[in-house]
Amino acid sequence: MPSLRLVESEPGQSRYGALAAAMRSRIIAGEWPPGSAIPAEQALAAEHGVALGTMRRALDLLAEQGLVERSHGRGTFVRQGLSGATMLRFFRFGAAGEQAPQSRILAREALAAPAEVARVLAIGPGEQALRLKRLRTVGGQPALLEEIWLPLPLFAPLTGGDPAGWGDLLYPFYAERCGVHVQRAVDTIGFGRLGAVQARALRLAAGHPCARVQRQAFDLAGRCVEWRTTLGDANAFHYTVAIT
């Protein structure tokens, strides 16, 4: 017997909007894990006692928001986390052509989060966090230097083991090892100059101009799960924006 699951929409809220919100909650609650299919439109429409078209609009909304992915003939799926290599979108490292980038963990340390990190990660000041330093190379040449902060109870599985075997993409790795799916990110681009230590790691001169990309990454529930600062040669930076 199909228990009818009615959604009440506040005045001023459309029914498909309320349905989308309800589905969103169920997804965040983990009723359908990332990568799995949610029930067919027909089934969901019947379950909520609405017309097919109304449920379709709700699902289309979730698709626009990047929460689910629709695939003609196959079904509607909860989106997996971001694939990964998105950091190199901001830089063009010549010559090397399309060589696969590599990455190496330079340092890993569990620390009490400094005030700014705690604020950005939305954890209590002084709570434990994991700090990584990472060097990305393209065609064997140092290209990007990263400092990454991760909230600690959540990323505990990364405090042990040899980082040499972590592979080149972190986000799929977060999912596999910690069950954390990065679903959305916000990058802020700025400009600066390299400090002496940073310059050495990138094989550039101290004081060399650099582009700085600071990223907050969020999971399905909207929690900030990563705070990353990436530095690279300012001359290699390029980015294109469409304006409408």
Added chain:
Amino acid sequence: MPSLRLVESEPGQSRYGALAAAMRSRIIAGEWPPGSAIPAEQALAAEHGVALGTMRRALDLLAEQGLVERSHGRGTFVRQGLSGATMLRFFRFGAAGEQAPQSRILAREALAAPAEVARVLAIGPGEQALRLKRLRTVGGQPALLEEIWLPLPLFAPLTGGDPAGWGDLLYPFYAERCGVHVQRAVDTIGFGRLGAVQARALRLAAGHPCARVQRQAFDLAGRCVEWRTTLGDANAFHYTVAIT
């Protein structure tokens, strides 16, 4: 007598897609000028002999593409050009708070377009183009230095008159004086260093790091109508991107 205007959709093309394309052509052809309302959904649906919902989807498509704007209870309108002040989105000039930016034309010259300019503007090599140099100030301080290329038969009205009276926003001015509506733009961001002349205009040292934004602006028909290079202090640059 309403002449039925049938659209034939190629196989693999949805009917609303074909309708959107047809409407797009009519808009580009100038049947409804920018800012004016297009006929009501009902009328358009009847004119094309399709259901209301189908025409709605077509119009929604055009709205997504930024070609029209829908307004509940009022109608559907062909979009005006971009408002303007979009260049300062890339920079933060402190202290001044939210002072209104001002602009001054430093130079204006009709020239044979150099090869690169001709390519970008998609005009014949050596055809005439108008080159402007422009300084934007915020709170009285020089902030952005711009070089702007405009294809010439089209922008002829700008070759005469005193540029002092041009006002601070160029795009509305293009529309008013030349009937050119900028509808879309693509910005490419990079970093560089200021040349001696540029540095002087911005009151910075020669060789000072600068952010460079190169913009191609397009009109309704997709023609490139402006090629602009903007320089500003790299330290004032900041930009935020959301990734999904």
Added chain:
DNA sequence: AAGTGGTCTAGACCACTCT
């Protein structure tokens, strides 16, 4: 062949804006 999402219809009613 069965099941999925995508398109299209025809119509009712609601919410907003203008006069």
Added chain:
DNA sequence: GAGTGGTCTAGACCACTTG
């Protein structure tokens, strides 16, 4: 009150994917 776009329904049929 007249006219606009926005929501919702109920149903038919199509196109794609998979066993």
